[in-house]
Amino acid sequence: MHSDPIDILLVEDNPGDVRLTKEAFKEGRIDNTIHVARNGVDALSFLYRREGYEDAPRPDLILLDLNLPRKNGEEVLEELKDDPTLRRIPTVVLTSSEAEEDVVRSYEKYANAYLTKPIDPDEFIEIVRSFESFWLSVVNLPPAEEQ
Template identity: 60%
Template sequence: MFDAQARTPVHILLVEDNPGDVRLTVEALKEGKILVDLQVARDGVEALAILRREAPFEHAPRPDLILLDLNLPRMDGRQVLEIIKADAQLRYIPVVVLTTSAAEQDILQAYHLHANCYITKPVDLEQFIRVVKAIDNFWLTIVCLPQNS
């Protein structure tokens, strides 16, 4: 759990290729109680480069939480999730799958790959913002997360 009074930001990696969803997520997180440092990866390859601190991301902070879309260019979210959860340095970072797919197969596969939760993105603008705020509230004010390394 993070101290809402502390001014140390919580680092979130948003892996999302849709600029509209990125913009909505940024706006929703701005309204939260916690100071958030949001980094955006536009595809799975870039997400892994950020997580592994590869050039040009050598100084990227280790995220406290990952918001992961499944349908991404270059490397999809399922592959990214599998790699994260197989990596001893990354596996303890909570991964929230936030995607448009409500397919049972995608949900089962995400949990099989050890996603921490699966959320289907609402198409309604206000509902989408509510969902992001709920993620912020639950994962950043209620849940105890492991310390960043």
């Protein structure tokens, strides 16, 4: 079980989903900080610590939506998993798409998990809590690696 605070990068353009995710994590048992990138370009800037994100922490975990403006989640996933300094950050696709081709492509691009967001807000919060319980209480995350 983790005792250190966890930095999570949430890559999500829907303000309602950002709010629900933060709400679910706030009530959780693990001390965490959620950083939000609202599009794929900002997510990569955060991860590479450039363009206003020079002091960004290296996230312990990434929650990535697929349907993003400027650069979609699939492109972000491919770029970060191609980079030896970023690829070991566990990346979980959290998206509204249930399309089999999206699931297959995400795993082909080395997503660590694929979760479909339910439409019902209470179910969405329950998914995030289950995610937190598994990824932050059961799984051993890799230690932070500085650039």
